[in-house]
Amino acid sequence: MKKIINWQIAGFAFTAIIGTAFHFLFDLTNESIVAALVSPVNESIWEHIKLLFFPMLVYALFEYSFWGKEYARFWCIKLKGILTGMALIPTLYYTYTGIIGESLDWFNIVIFFGVAGLVYLVETKMFLGNKTCRIPSEYAFVILCISGIVFFVFTFYPPEIPFFQDPVSKTYGF
Template identity: 25%
Template sequence: MIQALFLLLIASAMHFIYDFIPYDIIGLIVPIDESIFQHIKLIFYPILFYYLYIKRWNTIVIVQLVSIVSMLFIYYFYRYALNIESVPIDILLVGLIFVIMQYIDTLALQHNWITSSKITILFIMISIFLLGYLTIYPPNLPMFIEGNPIK
C-alpha cells in the first residue's frame, strides 16, 4: 500500500512538470495536455520506474496492461456512462490503479504469470515508442483530444 501512495505522489508531480518545464523531450514522458491518452503516461512511467527500482521485470508486462486497461475502463465508465467529471475522483482513480497494480503483481508472482526478458524488453521499447510517437502525432480520436470530445 505504501508503494501505491509513493507512486501516486510521483504521478501527481509528473502531472504538472510540463507546465513548469515545457520542453518537447519532457513532454514525451509527462502529460502535455488533459487528454486521457496523455494520462496513460501517469500510469506507465511510475510503474516502469518502480520496476527499475526494485529490479524485477518478470511481471511488468501483465501489470502494465491490466493497469492501463483498468484506468481506461474505469475512467470512461464514470466520465461518460455516469456523466461525472471530478478532479478528486481522477486522482483517486490513479491511486486505485496503483493498488490494482500491486494486487496484479502479487497474483502474477503466485500464479507464475511471468514473461521472458526478451518479451519484457520488447514490450517496454514498443510502449515507450508508441507513447512518444502518439504524443507527437496524436490521431484525431476522442482519447487523444483534450476536454470532453464525446458529446
Template identity: 25%
Template sequence: MDLWRKKIFKWQVISVLWILVAGSLLHFTYEWSGKSPIVGAFSAVNESVWEHLKLGYWSMIFFCLIEYPFLKDMVGNYFFAKAVGITAMNAFIVVFFYLYVALTGKHSLFFDILLYIIGAVIFGILNYTIMIKKHDGKLNRLGVALLVIFGFTFILFTYFPPNLKIFKAP
C-alpha cells in the same frame, strides 16, 4: 510468509506509493519545464486520458531502475509482471473513466484521482501475484518487449496523436 515473498511484497507497496507520488508530480513537470518537448515525452502535455496514462507508465519505468537490482536474482518474471500490471492499470483507468463519464455525463477530478489510486493498487497486487510465481525467461522477454512498445507508443503519440477521443482533452 517466506522472507523473499516479504521482500517482494515490501517492494510492491513502495512501487504503488511511488507511482502515486511520482505520477502525480509528472502531471505538472511539463508546465514546470516551460513546456520542454523532452519533458513532454514523459509528462502529461494536456488533460487527455492518453496523457494521463503516461503518468503511471513512466513513474513505473523510473522506479524499475531503483527496484530491479534488488529483485532481479529472486524474480524470474520481473518485466512480465510490470507489463501485465501497467496494462491492467491503464485498462482499468480507461474503461472506468469512460464508464463513469457516460453514466454521469460529466468529468470529475475526484473520480479521476480515485481511478488512478485504484489502478495503482491493481498494479501492485498483480505485480506481487505474478512475481511470486515461477516462470521461465520467455514471459520475461515478452514483458520487456511490451514495455518497450508501450514506451515507444507513449512518446510517438505525444508528438503525433491520432484524431481519437482518448487523445483529446475533455
C-alpha cells in the same frame, strides 16, 4: 515474501508521488519537450495514462537491479501489471463519465490511486504465486520499451480520435 511485499508497497508510494508530480511537470518546465515525453501535455485520457506508465516503468527498472534478476518472470509480471493499469484507467473513466455524463477531477484522482494500488497488489500476488508466464521476460521488457516509444510518438503525432483529444481545448498532442 516480505521483501517483495515491501518493495511493492514502496513501488505504489513511488508511483503515486511521481505520477502526481508528473501531472504538473509539463507546465512547471515551461512546456519542455523532455517533460512532454513523460508527462501529460493536455487533459486527454491517453496523456494521463503516462502518469502510471512511466513511474511504474522507472520503478521496475530500479527493482530489477536490486532483486528482479532473482525472478525469471519479473518482466512478464511487470508487463501484465502495467498493461492492466493502462487498460483500467480509460475503462473506469469512460464507464463512470458515460453513466453520470461528466468528468469529475476528484474521481479521476481516485481512479489513478486506486488503479496504482490494485496493480501493485496484483503484481505482488503474481510474484508470490507459482504460475509461469507465457511471455519470455526479454520479450516482455521489449514490449514495455516499445510502449514507451509509442507514448513518445503519440505525444507529438497522436491519432485524431477522442481518446487522444483534450476535452477542454479540443486539441491533440503537443
